[in-house]
Amino acid sequence: MIFTIEKKLEGGLGRAGILKISRGVIHTPAFIPVATKASVKALTLEEVQSLGAEVVLANTYHLYLQPGDELVREAGGLHQFMNWPGPIITDSGGFQVFSLGAAYGKDVSKITKISDPSLLIPERFDDSDAPRLAKIGADGVSFKSHIDGSVHYITPEKSIQIQHNLGADIIFAFDECTSPSEDLRYQEEALERTHAWAKRSLEEHKKLNKENKVMLFGIVQGGREELLRKKSADFIKSLDFDGFGIGGSFTKEDMSSAVKWVNEILPEEKPRHLLGIGEPEDIFMGVENGVDLFDCVAPTRNARNGTLYTKEGKINIKNTEFREDFSPIEKNCGCYVCSPSPDTFAQSLGSSLRSATPLQKHAGSARYTRAYLCHLFRGREMLAATLASIHNLYFIVNLVKKIRQSILDDKFFDFKKEFLYTYFHLDGQEKIK
């Protein structure tokens, strides 16, 4: 792996770089579509590739349960199994410690809405009776499969073994993503655990990585506490990782400070991945604070649920106002959905008919209109998910590409301001941090 920094943001942590690995090149900052179960939901990988993605991220826990990492290895590894020849990253299953554990059945997620974290449960309340599918033990985490209820014990060693079987190019250490509702004492305790697991992940990785083809990233945790975040960054950087992940469940406000604290400490020459983050404003924040890689389910999940990204903010395409809106999702969007079909398409269809009528083109001339998408969603047509996912992924992947270019052109802050003003419909009074 070679990571080259092409240009740095003046007076800040941000940078544009190139991450070269044997299977391909990743231009950073980059957005990584999520393919949890070896599939970017609703899309073929040709579609993912042609919308501009250079790398995808799959999940250890989910693939271990189904179809099983051994089977994937037999298939020739993830690349061959899922037909993606480019770089693949696997997450360690550490996020499932959170999503199937402390967050299970609760109103906490990767990002918490409560703007004042002190409003969150101040002390660790006793919810030991609350049902959860993940329970943390001394040595690892026991998971109750959400698929069939069977119990599985995942240790750092096990996670690394699974990831090597899956055969990704970049893998992650097994960590514990904590809930922001945990108190300081618990955060400290969990951080100790994550650090111990980081060492064990690294040791196991060294045993298995004989051909030295796989990169292992360590994960920094520490919740919202400055002291813990810095302590974690110091510790993780002291280990021989190839790069770093920044994990955790945040409130919006906490995220930027945490990222900054951490990246001021992490070595400049190694890549940093902000795990699970992907709304446009968060990506700007991350890039500015030195993040190189982002992955997020938001573009694809939102897409499947009818929320589409546009320069002027997100829209819910199912809403009444779009029923008869025959314009593209976004004017001048270069994605497959919003751009016009080439004439050759109509011609090739028409060639078998004697008098094929060329399609009447609407103003804007998109392949598919808002009204059509609206109809597909209301009619529960599968194509809705596909078209919406193509558009959303294109939007985010290309937003990050534009951000990258703006760094190279010394125009990052102008671009950020311009984008966010339009995106949030600001009138110029509000300040963008």
Next chain:
RNA sequence: GCGUCGGUGGCGGAGUGGUCAAUCGCAAUUGACUGUAAAUCAAUCGCCCUUCGGGCUACGUAGGUUCGAAUCCUACCCGACGCA
């Protein structure tokens, strides 16, 4: 013409004397979604008043019985089926 069964909110369909503005599903309206338990979930869904709450009009139509009717009775209208 006779007989039988049935007519409930946008639709389907519960309810068969009080706890019914009426279960539920669909449709509709809006919102949420950030290392994917997610093609998911939540809220609203007769009209009016300021929310709590209160008021009004409603279960084919018109009467009636009853303290009280979507629920019982009578007539009529409409539909399905059967017999002429």
